[in-house]
Amino acid sequence: MKLTTLKTAAVVAVATSLMFGTSAQSAGIDPALGDYKPVSGVSGTLKSIGSDTLNNLMTLWAEGFNAMYPNVKIEIEGKGSSTAPPALIAGTSQFGPMSRPMKSAEIEEFEKKFGYKPLAIRGALDSLAVYVHKDNPIECLSMQQVDAIFSKTRNGGLDKNITTWGDVGMTGEWASRPISLYGRNSASGTYGYFKEVALFNGDYKDEVKEQPGSSTVVQGVASDIAGIGYSGVGYKTADVRSVPLKLTAEGSCFDATADNAATGDYPIARFLYIYVNKNPNQALEPLRAEFIRFVYSIQGQEAVVKDGYFPLTKFVAEEDLKAFGL
Structure with a gap:
């Protein structure tokens, strides 16, 4: 990788996506994210399989979400980013945290089974x-x-x-x-x-x-x-x-x-990602939808800071929530 490419990659991947010109609160939490407010009709079980880097953060998010929805059961397994795509493809997990973007071969394998690509939210900056x-x-x-x-x-x-x-x-x-x-x-x-x-x-x-x-x-x-x-x-x-x-x-x-x-x-x-199997022709069910909304709330980004990572802005939240139809 050329030096200019390395610098450009860092700027494009971080500065462009975060739009720091309009929201430069990189050390604090963007107040525009708003507080998370529980809704009715959320229940069930969630399984997360993937990144060890994200293991603690996924656990903090799960604990915060559980505090609002005590009847929801969440299991976290962190053995490496490469374990996330196979678990999503097999249907043994609903979330696939990864500390890198999915490789083209992983995306192709997913698309071969489902006919569409996986979607990801950017949960934190690392x-x-x-x-x-x-x-x-x-x-x-x-x-x-x-x-x-x-x-x-x-x-x-x-x-x-x-x-x-x-x-x-x-x-x-x-x-x-x-x-x-x-x-x-x-x-x-x-x-x-x-x-x-x-x-x-x-x-x-x-x-x-x-x-x-x-x-x-x-x-x-x-x-x-x-x-x-x-x-x-x-x-x-x-x-x-x-x-x-x-x-x-x-x-x-x-x-x-x-x-x-x-x-x-x-x-x-780098961004830290959470990949999801989202059918583009169907809405997310309340359980996964509300968990994603929680990640992009003030409470969710407080967990990011608590775990030592850097919080994201309202701009990123809106981009990713829109991609999920939320």
Whole structure:
């Protein structure tokens, strides 16, 4: 992926869709979303199968929704984004949370069975943070350095493999300290997104210690002073710190904050999706419809903030609700 394409992708995917020129409350919740008010006639069971990154957030949404509809049963299973499409196709889930967009092959498989494409809402905005141990003093990394740390292909263009902290300019006791790598497994949407954007569609090094979940990546880095790993910003703990990133060696450094994600200055920002089987010729039944409305209410976006992600605006809510006929 070319540098200009990387920057453009970040701006188009985030700034354009969110229309921050008209609603720039990236750190707070857009009051125009309004409070969620329960309605009658909502009952039944919901099953969510998909992203581990979204597991905590789906649970928070489920708890908030349950508080308003005690008779509704919601089950959450988070084993990776790649598990969402097969579950939707098989009908074993009503929601398929994914930390990446569905791949064309996944969409084609869905369409082959149902005759129409799946729909998705964008539930939250996430910065995919590069974490180091809290005592690691590294101040900034370029995307090319991140690539050379994690990948064996170095498609970002750096001519030298990075294996020690001295290779990124650290001195003293850090100079000869080998870098210890932590990442997700291939079932994860985070794995795929990081591969696409941070590795410039390259290949991971064999030395990356693949973890089953977002939190275990952070735990690994927290217990390893030489460690570095990637995970959603919502999984940050006091034992790790996120490293500011810059697009090129000559660029400026930006941390994984809401403002920097919104402007596209932080180069690894993404939407978090929830895919749904919605027949375009039929209205959603009340249970799924009201859950989606809840996600886009003030209460729903409060859960987003509580889980450490960034809330969305009324503009995004209206776009997605309109697509669902809500």
